[in-house]
Amino acid sequence: xxxxxxxxxxxxxxxxxxxxxxxxxxxxxxxxxxxxxxxxxxxxxxxxxxxxxxxxxxxxxxxxxxxxxxxxxxxxxxxxxxxxxxxxxxxxxxxxxxxxxxxxxxxxxxxxxxxxxxxxxxxxxxxxxxxxxxxxxxxxxxxxxxxxxxxxxxxxxxxxxxxxxxxxxxxxxxxxxxxxxxxxxxxxxxxxxxxxxxxxxxxxxxxxxxxxxxxxxxxxxxxxxxxxxxxxxxxxxxxxxxxxxxxxxxxxxxxxxxxxxxxxxxxxxxx
Amino acid sequence: xxxxxxxxxxxxxxxxxxxxxxxxxxxxxxxxxxxxxxxxxxxxxxxxxxxxxxxxxxxxxxxxxxxxxxxxxxxxxxxxxxxxxxxxxxxxxxxxxxxxxxxxxxxxxxxxxxxxxxxxxxxxxxxxxxxxxxxxxxxxxxxxxxxxxxxxxxxxxxxxxxxxxxxxxxxxxxxxxxxxxxxxxxxxxxxxxxxxxxxxxxxxxxxxxxxxxxxxxxxxxxxxxxxxxxxxxxxxxxxxxxxxxxxxxxxxxxxxxxxxxxxxxxxxxxxxxxxxxxxxxxxxxxxxxxxxxxxxxxxxxxxxxxxxxxxxxxxx
Numbered sequence: 090x091x092x093x094x095x096x097x098x099x100x101x102x103x104x105x106x107x108x109x110x111x112x113x114x115x116x117x118x119x120x121x122x123x124x125x126x127x128x129x130x131x132x133x134x135x136x137x138x139x140x141x142x143x144x145x146x147x148x149x150x151x152x153x154x155x156x157x158x159x160x161x162x163x164x165x166x167x168x169x170x171x172x173x174x175x176x177x178x179x180x181x182x183x184x185x186x187x188x189x190x191x192x193x194x195x196x197x198x199x200x201x202x203x204x205x206x207x208x209x210x211x212x213x214x215x216x217x218x219x220x221x222x223x224x225x226x227x228x229x230x231x232x233x234x235x236x237x238x239x240x241x242x243x244x245x246x247x248x249x250x251x252x253x254x255x256x257x258x259x260x261x262x263x264x265x266x267x268x269x270x271x272x273x274x275x276x277x278x279x280x281x282x283x284x285x286x287x288x289x290x291x292x293x294x295x296x297x298x299x300x301x302x303x304x305x306x307x308x309x310x311x312x313x314x315x316x317x318x319x320x321x322x323x324x325x326x327x328x329x330x331x332x333x334x335x336x337x338x339x340x341x342x343x344x345x346x347x348x349x350x351x352x353x354x355x356x357x358x359x360x
Numbered sequence: 361x362x363x364x365x366x367x368x369x370x371x372x373x374x375x376x377x378x379x380x381x382x383x384x385x386x387x388x389x390x391x392x393x394x395x396x397x398x399x400x401x402x403x404x405x406x407x408x409x410x411x412x413x414x415x416x417x418x419x420x421x422x423x424x425x426x427x428x429x430x431x432x433x434x435x436x437x438x439x440x441x442x443x444x445x446x447x448x449x450x451x452x453x454x455x456x457x458x459x460x461x462x463x464x465x466x467x468x469x470x471x472x473x474x475x476x477x478x479x480x481x482x483x484x485x486x487x488x489x490x491x492x493x494x495x496x497x498x499x500x501x502x503x504x505x506x507x508x509x510x511x512x513x514x515x516x517x518x519x520x521x522x523x524x525x526x527x528x529x530x531x532x533x534x535x536x537x538x539x540x541x542x543x544x545x546x547x548x549x550x551x552x553x554x555x556x557x558x559x560x561x562x563x564x565x566x567x568x569x570x571x572x573x574x575x576x577x578x579x580x581x582x583x584x585x586x587x588x589x590x591x592x593x594x595x596x597x598x599x600x601x602x603x604x605x606x607x608x609x610x611x612x613x614x615x616x617x618x619x620x621x622x623x624x625x626x627x628x629x630x631x632x633x634x635x636x637x638x639x640x641x642x643x644x645x646x647x648x649x650x651x652x653x654x655x656x657x658x659x660x661x662x663x664x665x666x667x668x669x670x671x672x673x674x675x676x
Contacts, residue, residue: 110508199661313507342492
């Protein structure tokens with residue numbers, strides 16, 4: 090036991106180093122500016138909740154937050170449903186061109202957004218979608234298709250095929266088999282997929298930075314960037330804004346921890 | 361992905377069954393259309409918003425275009441690429457990308473691997489409790505990480521310098537320092553990823569058979585030899601996974617840099633993506649920007665290829 094003590098200490102240190110920046114940010118968000126310079130770990134005398142009100146109202150975080158939620162829901166739900174269908178096409182059917190089409194749908198795994206954002210901008214301009222939430226939602230659904238199709242196909246293939254065959258023999262159409270049998274049976278992967286799509290969308294920065302200039306359509310990551318530039322030295326308010334961004338992520342993480350850790354490891358194939 | 365043979369037998373078995381069902385009920389012609397219909401919605405969004413822009417990048421990279429009106433676009437073949445090869449800013453940005461790689465890719469892998477092996481060999485229980493905290497930075501947006509660290513490292517009122525001062529250690533301007541800015545950005549990247557690497561390695565080590573360790577011990581292996589002979593080969597796949605993910609994660613450097621140094625001081629931390637965005641949208645050179653994008657994609661693919669070649673997961 091004594092021999093193991095230093096190893097526990099090492100683990101604890103690693104863990105503390107990872108979370109301390111977030112803890113001191115939360116602390117800072119509740120302090121006055123004078124209290125902040127007195128020491129980063131000191132507790133505030135009175136919790137300064139108005140830092141949050143300032144971020145929320147004057148910093149427009151209310152709008153950024155709503156935009157982030159709308160975009161996340163607008164991307165995650167359709168992405169999961171479309172992947173559920175495209176994955177089904179490749180898992181259940183053998184059809185002319187299926188190999189080629191599968192490879193085609195996976196291109197997105199190896200091409201980063203940075204390599205296609207310039208034409209994407211002009212495409213969205215031609216479609217008159219710049220400065221709108223659609224400019225964030227539609228491309229991100231597209232970008233989710235590669236990983237989604239791959240994951241859902243694998244999910245269906247891991248279901249014993251007798252189950253699907255039984256359903257077909259019962260006279261169910263392929264459509265009913267998908268939504269009544271295959272999709273519900275894939276629930277763990279569907280959940281994981283939704284979670285990953287949520288995190289990727291919530292964190293996306295380059296796309297909103299490039300396509301939406303009007304602050305009305307900013308999401309939280311771009312919002313905090315301009316916010317930080319405007320309130321440069323008002324750290325407590327910046328800290329409050331940061332806390333607003335990472336709290337939903339931490340809550341989700343704590344709820345779905347095991348599943349997420351597994352999923353992100355599987356996310357190795359995502360590009 | 362790793363079991364193509366298994367999945368294709370499954371495919372053909374299902375297909376055989378389906379074809380027989382279909383022909384029995386005389387629905388064969390309808391069935392022939394079905395897969396395409398299931399694929400169609402995904403195919404359409406993917407084609408419009410991914411495939412077209414990818415092709416567009418390649419096509420635009422062969423033109424000179426101000427990004428304003430289409431009729432000003434001019435086909436100039438590979439001229440943008442020759443321009444890039446003669447452009448010092450391209451080489452210095454690419455150089456910065458490469459200089460950041462050890463910090464974003466290798467350092468966090470090492471920082472995760474060593475403690476993971478120590479914890480595993482000492483048979484420590486309950487490492488899982490630390491998992492949540494260790495993993496946390498990894499799921500955070502790069503911009504947020506940048507914003508938080510920009511404050512922590514602020515030379516005047518930042519807690520890091522404050523702490524160093526109290527310990528009697530020299531302070532720095534960190535992100536504003538010509539020598540230190542790039543390593544600082546790199547260390548932020550390493551900080552964001554080491555916990556993730558640790559968690560992956562711990563999971564991998566737990567899959568290695570304990571008999572292998574016992575055998576090594578019977579042969580009189582010490583800790584280091586055990587590591588070399590058992591742990592390291594057993595982790596080959598995890599190492600490939602971690603390095604590949606970190607490589608993709610290195611693209612996040614853009615987000616961190618945009619929120620901290622914006623490429624400065626001078627151009628010390630300007631990476632390719634930052635230069636590319638600047639060229640395309642601020643200097644209105646959409647064609648040249650696209651050529652830079654193609655080069656960025658090629659570099660990323662080459663590096664991923666190297667990782668797979670070195671640690672290829674095809675032997676499991």
